[in-house]
Amino acid sequence: MTEINERELSTTTTLVQDDQTATQGQVAMVFDLNKCMGCQTCSIACKVLWTREPGEEHHWWMTVNTQPGQGTPKGWEEMGGGWQDNHPNPGHQPTRTEFGGGWEFNYDEVFYGGKGRSVHLHPKDKGDGTTEWGMNWDEDQGAGEYPNAYYFYLPRLCNHCKYPVCVTACPSGAMYKRQEDGAVLRDENICQGSRFCMEACPYKKIYFNYARNVAQHCIMCFPRLEVGVAPACARQCPGRLVFVGPSNDSSGPIHRLVHEWEVALPLHPEFGTEPNIFYIPPLAPYRLNEDMSIDFETPRIPPEYLESLFGPRVHSAIATLQGELETVRAGGSSELLDTLIVFHWNDLFGPYTTDPSTLDRRPEIVAQGVPVDIDTSRKTRANTQETGG
């Protein structure tokens, strides 16, 4: 933390300063990867709420990918962006082909064209490569060799970073970090579609909307947060693995998982943006020896691979989790494991436990054909971006 603050302050041309990122509140999320089954319910919950309009066909603000894998957009971890050596690190703008998806299917041919017995339903190939990749293309491929193959699922969304380099890169000042919850948002009335944010974001979770000529990304379901409803990806999760809440609530599970037990880690901390989305790293079954006996000594998921995703702190996090498991297996109790089990569903959501069906007007209704008026949230933006001039 201190190191990054010094870096920020030493960069006189850097626009994101501490005072800009010092929001009154910061909502954070923790995803327990040991409970994620890759069902994509979170992805669908987000899709049906926010990205059903023309121009958003290929948008998946929430995705779940199999790891190891190339993810979405294809090969995103190698596309640059973030902070490096005290400066923004120029990155690659993902292409439409690298995102893939957003397909049109040959419904007419199969269902109405009399070819239902001879032609399969398939995406229409427009010759642009978009049918050769998609948001979950390499599902369950993973890595390793039988009988020790391994994979796990990694849900990803905008990290609503403390130091959002996308905000720095935006020339028009359309992007900002909101005061009350730290959500990184964009005023679409100001966005010029210049897409520097897409280059700068190291997580590549920003999409371009061709129909509106603006970039778009996860808005942390801020209309839901404002009325006490958890984000759709969290509330809809059947595995009950997504914690939501203020990061500074010392009595809440997020603070304890991140700062006390230190088992919840950000993805690719080396990107330097300080995400507010954290992950409980995955454990895995024991390896099998050639004679099919159990190898209790060698982790099936290589520790170096986990370190490449979550940084060196992943080793102590795994050790803590395994230690707590041993305690319970020996007949003891574990407050950490009790927290991760989530005996009561609403314990996941901190102050955001309101059932949306009890509201007179569902908060996300504004998404049904009418763009969210993000401008109304600007009155509480953390600070006005210095945009030169």
Added chain:
Amino acid sequence: MKVAEINSDLESVDDPKWDQISSQKITLTPIPLDGQPNSYIKLAWKDRPYGLTATANLAVARNKSNLFTRLEWNLPTQSHYRDSAGVSSESNQGMDGRTFHTEFLDGVGIFFPLSTKTPTGDRQYDSPPTTIGTRDEPVRLWRWQDRLAVQADLPAIKEVLATGPGVFRPFSSQLSQPHIQAEETNNLKATSLYEQAKWTVVISAELDNLSVPNKMGLVIWNGSNDERAGIAAVCSSWIDLDN
């Protein structure tokens, strides 16, 4: 340069009356890297050429109610057309293998200093055109983008308030800045033609709410070179308009 007085409209790019109006060759220069609005853009473009359009021909005419501006510039490659799903209808890949929405639209903008107030009276505008406005000295920018209307069903031309290279806001945002006194332009239109590796764009607007400008600036974006925002070519000095 002389603003020609005419008695009719001149909204079409191929109206033969343009042949009778003298044009001026305008020298353009890349918007300085130091003037870009943030460190990300400065780093991303420090080793990459931009502002590749060196010159443009400009002709200006007016009648009793409208201002007409014709701009011509050479461009070997037009930015590719994409439909609303972002799919190119011309080829699968750009010139260097980059695909689809890594591409940006060709564009041109003309801009005029806005009258601003200081606590002691009117401010004398003295920033160079290469800044495309500043916070204290904004400009009125009419920005045209190739095929935006087809790709995004948005107006191909719109008026924005510019306070720096790429620092463009909806023109209505000036209402919250009391030092600026300007009304929105009425009936802003553009017609365009790309032919024989040359763009011709005519921008017209009503003069009702626009005090007749005495100088203007010019900015051009080369979409095939990923030029957008402040990554563009701009006139190196103000173009004086002799009304």
